[in-house]
Amino acid sequence: MNAPKIKHALPVSRAANFAVWYQEVIAAADMAEESGVRGCMVIRPWGFGIWERIQALMDARIKAAGVENCYFPLFIPLSYFAKEAEHVDGFAKEMAVVTHHRLIGDGKGGLTPDPDARLEEPLIVRPTSETVIGAAMSRWIQSWRDLPMLTNQWANVVRWEMRTRMFLRTSEFLWQEGHTAHADEGDARAETMRALEMYREFAETVLAMPVFAGEKPENERFPGAVATYSIEAMMQDGKALQAGTSHYLGTGFAESMNIRYQDKEGGHALAHTTSWGVSTRLIGGVIMTHGDDDGLQLPPAIAPQQVVIIPMLRDDDGDAAVLDYAKVLAGEVKALTALGEPVRVLVDTKATKAQTKRWDYVKKGAPIIVEVGPRDVASGNVAVIRRDALYKDDGKLNSSILPRTDFVGQVPALLESIQSNLFTEAAARRDAAIVPMADWKDVAAYFKGSEDAIKGWAQVNWARPTGAALDAVVEKLKTLKLTIRNAPLDYPTPSGSCVFTGSPAVETILIGRSY
């Protein structure tokens, strides 16, 4: 092996320190930064641009399913929360509470909540909106004719997490929460699965992030849910990321929020509700799925700019011609369609050095970077860099010179190929890191003392133990910092016995470390 020496764009590699590398990508790509407010981040234009792409494409899918967007208040009366016991237990420890509505001077030049302005009933800053939306549904739903009621909101929520990491777990995060009410269990469960499949398809085709859609074990259920499903992605360090969830809530929330309807026979019945969401965590998933030692790599579908044109300006008389050439090129590319949408192209005319810009966009993960200089103006060429093929075999930057018209003709295919390459590579990495195991001893030996090694997941048979038996399993896993990720829906029913209980297995589960 004599691997060529490559000068990478980031000071830290994934192999050297994955956690530091992750932070470095976010900083180098100008995605987000610490805000000075505990656990809360400032999302910068490039990072927010990615979120806007996610929003646009997810929102289209949500609307296509007949779900309507609405908006509910940021504040939830404490009493709403108290109605659903399990739910409040699950969230009580991590909620921000508003207790006053006015400040007064503290006599020392500062401000303090006015004791006379204490709220009669404290308000919770929403950690999720089942309860307020449930209260609204209670008003909106009278008859079987009102069902199903399919709503969604794009919002920020707050969970007072102890430990935060940008995009993965922040005190405040942005998400979409779907809330639906149905006449019966069958219809509600169908909606739960519909949302789960929507997330699976979105993760794989839009984010190029392979995931397993499956059911979470009982101990990992959303507080108050009857069944919780997730999509689970594997990051490049082998850890799992829960990238989206869909819950069948049964009639528990309907009971506590009084969501009842009159059925065709004139009787009264409780609605069956669901909720489902994905958050800005998806961006963290994209970073850890596709990022490399040169920074972020964006799937073209969510890249704020898919083609970035960098004019090589020298601050002389030749600049005007280079700029004109770049603008003509941009116009040609903009007129194209790729992945079903007009191609997003940027001519970066900022008065900084072209070389600096090139590496800036490498770190930001722009799929295609095009450099045009005086030589290209003269020859009718462009210099093209594919972010997913940055280096040649000899370790040199892989910049290919193409006639401009040839390049323009190739753009849609190029973007589509980058999109599918990213998925293929990620899927290969993930599949190589999933090991089927037949015995608990094997699992323990495999994961023992491997804090830093990329171990991925174990795939084992499972008998769905409950109660004390399940608790024992969870404890056992905890000693190795492992959790059950989910039981993938597309795994066939196994024939062997459960690695934990020895009972006949009913499904196959994935076990791994997680974020």
Added chain:
RNA sequence: CGGGGAAUAGCUCAGCCCGGUAGAGCACUGCCUUCGGGAGGCAGGGGCCGGAGGUUCGAAUCCUCUUUCCCCGACCA
């Protein structure tokens, strides 16, 4: 909530032990030479040293109080 740090220029930090005119690198501004793997030279701009008290002729530095953030553990999209 337990255990560690840290707070000084836009950023990363030094200075503090041993009080005496506020520092470096990067970034930024200007000029010159460069330019397709992230350039170099010269000259500049920029600070209430987290906040409040105290000790002292004099405090970034010593003392007291306070606020906030970051990292490591139990909870989570």
